[in-house]
Amino acid sequence: EPEVTQTPSHQVTQMGQEVILRCVPISNHLYFYWYRQILGQKVEFLVSFYNNEISEKSEIFDDQFSVERPDGSNFTLKIRSTKLEDSAMYFCASGGTQAYFGAGTRLSVL
Amino acid sequence: KNEVEQSPQNLTAQEGEFITINCSYSVGISALHWLQQHPGGGIVSLFMLSSGKKKHGRLIATINIQEKHSSLHITASHPRDSAVYICAATKTSYDKVIFGPGTSLSVIP
Numbered sequence: 001e002p003e004v005t006q007t008p009s010h011q012v013t014q015m016g017q018e019v020i021l022r023c024v025p026i027s028n029h030l031y032f033y034w035y036r037q038i039l040g041q042k043v044e045f046l047v048s049f050y051n052n053e054i055s056e057k058s059e060i061f062d063d064q065f066s067v068e069r070p071d072g073s074n075f076t077l078k079i080r081s082t083k084l085e086d087s088a089m090y091f092c093a094s095g096g097t098q099a100y101f102g103a104g105t106r107l108s109v110l
Numbered sequence: 111k112n113e114v115e116q117s118p119q120n121l122t123a124q125e126g127e128f129i130t131i132n133c134s135y136s137v138g139i140s141a142l143h144w145l146q147q148h149p150g151g152g153i154v155s156l157f158m159l160s161s162g163k164k165k166h167g168r169l170i171a172t173i174n175i176q177e178k179h180s181s182l183h184i185t186a187s188h189p190r191d192s193a194v195y196i197c198a199a200t201k202t203s204y205d206k207v208i209f210g211p212g213t214s215l216s217v218i219p
Contacts, residue, residue, distance in 0.1 A: 031204050033206060033207070035207070035209075037151070042196075042209050042210065042211045042212060043153075043196070043198075043207075043209040044209070045206045045207070045208070048205075048206050050204075056206060089151045091153060093207070098155070098158055099143065099155065099158075099200075099207050100155065101145075101152075101153040101154075101155065102152075103151070103152035103153075104151045104152055104153070106151065
């Protein structure tokens, strides 16, 4: 069974620091997504990425966030100058009609 | 207004009971997804369907396109079924997934 891999599983950072969340999508997939789930809330869409560029982003995905596919296998989400309210579970997904989700990275901003 | 709604929000059942979770959506979709999220947070895809009915083990998912409604049924529920069940939709192929609020299920021995 193919799977989407996310690292780290838990990231703790100080407010104002930059974090990079990493994802390895399924190898033959072309569409990639990041989602966020604040504790106790529903999962929200952040951004979709196709053909090495952002295809859609939500209003949450402001200038603090960026995505990159640096080497053809990894897909990263960078959060600059983290805030307390960025604490959440971040999910990567790949695919398209069938979405495959990673196990998530729990980000804790202190 | 949420594009994907679920009911109930919380559900407690005795082991062995038949469970139904309902989902309604207000937009045109290409696919409806049922997902499972255990404590600890990982999301597992259970079903993706665009019409009719699908079955996997004790889980059954149905969809009525005309009524914009889907149901997830669990037969002979077991404590290991305790999790949050999420209904989600994609409007077009390769589109983002729109998540419902989830139904928290607790199955008591």
